[in-house]
Amino acid sequence: MSEPHRTAELEAILKDPGFCRHSTGHTAVVDWDADTGWSDPRVEPWRDLAMDPATLGLHYGQAVFEGLKAFRAMDGSVHLFRPEDHGRRLARSAARLAMAEMPAELFARACAALVAGDERWVPDGYGQSLYLRPLLIATEPDLGLRPSKRYRCVILAYPADPCFGAGFRPLSVTTSTETVRAVRGGTGEAKCAGNYAVSLLTRSEAQASGYDEVLWLDGLGRRRIEELSTMNVFLVWRDGTEPRVTTPPCDGTIVRGLTRDSLLTLATDRGIAVAEEHTTIDAVRAGLRSGRLAEVFACGTAGVVVPVGRLGIGGEDMTVDDGGEGPMTALLRNSLLDVQHGRTPDAHGWLQTILRADENGGRRV
Numbered sequence: 001m002s003e004p005h006r007t008a009e010l011e012a013i014l015k016d017p018g019f020c021r022h023s024t025g026h027t028a029v030v031d032w033d034a035d036t037g038w039s040d041p042r043v044e045p046w047r048d049l050a051m052d053p054a055t056l057g058l059h060y061g062q063a064v065f066e067g068l069k070a071f072r073a074m075d076g077s078v079h080l081f082r083p084e085d086h087g088r089r090l091a092r093s094a095a096r097l098a099m100a101e102m103p104a105e106l107f108a109r110a111c112a113a114l115v116a117g118d119e120r121w122v123p124d125g126y127g128q129s130l131y132l133r134p135l136l137i138a139t140e141p142d143l144g145l146r147p148s149k150r151y152r153c154v155i156l157a158y159p160a161d162p163c164f165g166a167g168f169r170p171l172s173v174t175t176s177t178e179t180v181r182a183v184r185g186g187t188g189e190a191k192c193a194g195n196y197a198v199s200l201l202t203r204s205e206a207q208a209s210g211y212d213e214v215l216w217l218d219g220l221g222r223r224r225i226e227e228l229s230t231m232n233v234f235l236v237w238r239d240g241t242e243p244r245v246t247t248p249p250c251d252g253t254i255v256r257g258l259t260r261d262s263l264l265t266l267a268t269d270r271g272i273a274v275a276e277e278h279t280t281i282d283a284v285r286a287g288l289r290s291g292r293l294a295e296v297f298a299c300g301t302a303g304v305v306v307p308v309g310r311l312g313i314g315g316e317d318m319t320v321d322d323g324g325e326g327p328m329t330a331l332l333r334n335s336l337l338d339v340q341h342g343r344t345p346d347a348h349g350w351l352q353t354i355l356r357a358d359e360n361g362g363r364r365v
């Protein structure tokens with residue numbers, strides 16, 4: 001191995017990658033056509049998508065996406081976290097919008113091909129990762145309202161910093177009783193483009209008032225808490241001696257976060273009491289007042305686990321405990337990252353190995 005593993009330029013990027021600032025310059029592409037079905041995945045240089053202006057996906061919103069990560073373990077090996085589970089969720093999102101459902105195994109193979117080719121772009125630091133953004137969009141040109149007969153899945157890759165550590169601060173979130181993100185029977189559970197478009201106006205208003213994000217309430221009663229625009233939400237209650245961790249159930253209006261699922265599993269493994277249950281915003285307010293609600297955090301693939309330090313409820317600004325990060329939030333985040341970086345055993349088969357330690361030229365990180 002005479003070639004250095006990374007150029008000085010790439011080393012500089014990986015020291016401070018930020019989030020989605022530098023793509024690897026490659027994509028993995030899989031096409032679907034009603035006549036021929038799914039193509040094999042191919043890795044290509046990054047390039048514009050050429051689309052007819054009458055393309056169905058642009059007019060009627062048949063567009064869904066995913067977000068997943070590849071991590072480097074301490075021995076230098078590289079692993080994707082739950083790629084087939086992300087593939088299954090992409091297929092469920094696609095089914096809701098009458099789009100072609102890619103087999104999870106094919107999805108995982110496409111992600112693996114991209115990560116293997118761009119292996120040197122997987123950073124070494126704890127919490128750092130290569131973030132993959134798969135997009136599935138209808139590509140057939142036609143203005144008749146009907147499901148497309150052609151789709152393209154294109155997967156993008158970016159080295160990413162974790163959203164915590166130096167310079168990181170807890171989130172402040174607010175609620176809205178004016179607008180809603182989802183109602184039962186709608187598309188709230190799908191990771192579809194339209195769900196993010198509907199969140200933008202209220203998010204922008206929240207940000208203009210000094211908040212980072214919106215904690216969405218249920219679409220009918222506007223009383224139960226649901227999730228943030230891109231992350232699920234957890235509450236940590238301390239009423240007796242043992243803490244209790246709760247999160248709203250997946251009733252069709254929230255995205256079934258794989259981070260959410262992983263944290264519920266890891267907490268249960270550790271003997272922590274967990275429950276999927278509804279909580280009203282009034283109960284949140286009362287819990288913060290009495291101190292029984294000790295921690296609030298948000299979680300998702302991109303942000304991992306982020307504490308919520310401040311909550312705006314009906315014009316009242318409330319601090320969660322002392323406004324900093326609580327011990328359960330830190331414990332659960334580190335439990336997850338330890339599995340992702342191979343520091344603790346992968347008891348649930350969540351890691352798919354892309355590059356073994358003995359295949360990487362003996363490097364150690």
Ligand SMILES: *Cc1c(COP(=O)(O)O)cnc(C)c1O
Nearest residue numbers: 230231232255257258259300301
């Ligand atoms: C992606 C997403 C999540 C988190 O899902 P993960 O699988 O944990 O990344 C939660 N809520 C919304 C609205 C999302 O888009």
